[in-house]
Amino acid sequence: MYCKNCGAQLPNGAYVCPQCGVPAGQGDRYCANCGQQTDPMAVVCVHCGASTKQPYPPQYQPASPYAQQKSKIAAGLLGIFLGALGVHNFYLGYTNKAIIQILLGTVGILLCGLGPVVSGIWGLVEGIMILAGSITCDADGVPLSN
Ligand SMILES: [Zn+2]
Ligand SMILES: [Zn+2]
Known part of the structure; x- marks a missing residue:
């Protein structure tokens, strides 16, 4: 997936873009799916058809913060x-x-x-x-x- 702010390719699982520091899924200038420039007003990417308004990935959340509680x-x-x-x-x-x-x-x-x-x-x-x-x-x- 790609940074929606600067179009850089994001490493797997990254939730902040290492290029521009913007959280993954934030921004409206590039398609998260294909990395092509998109119109900020567009709701779908004209290059691949993916929705550009869906934040992707969903807000980062640890699966269960207390899963690894120690005694x-x-x-x-x-x-x-x-x-x-x-x-x-x-x-x-x-x-x-x-x-x-x-x-x-x-x-x-x-x-x-x-x-x-x-x-x-x-x-x-x-x-x-x-x-x-x-x-x-x-x-x-x-x-x-x-
Ligand atoms: Zn970026
Ligand atoms: Zn696209």
């Missing part, structure tokens, strides 16, 4: 018991933090044995914060389920 209890318990290895942060998608914790919990033992202590306390605190409701979302901003 607060599971995340909290992972933090408390396996926090030294960052397991709760891998679970929630906070990968950068999780990698720091797993490094502290493994090769961090070379730091006078303190690495796992630091990441263990860090994970414990985060686990408690998750259970207490101070951390309420995963890395994608999806609220945790109870």
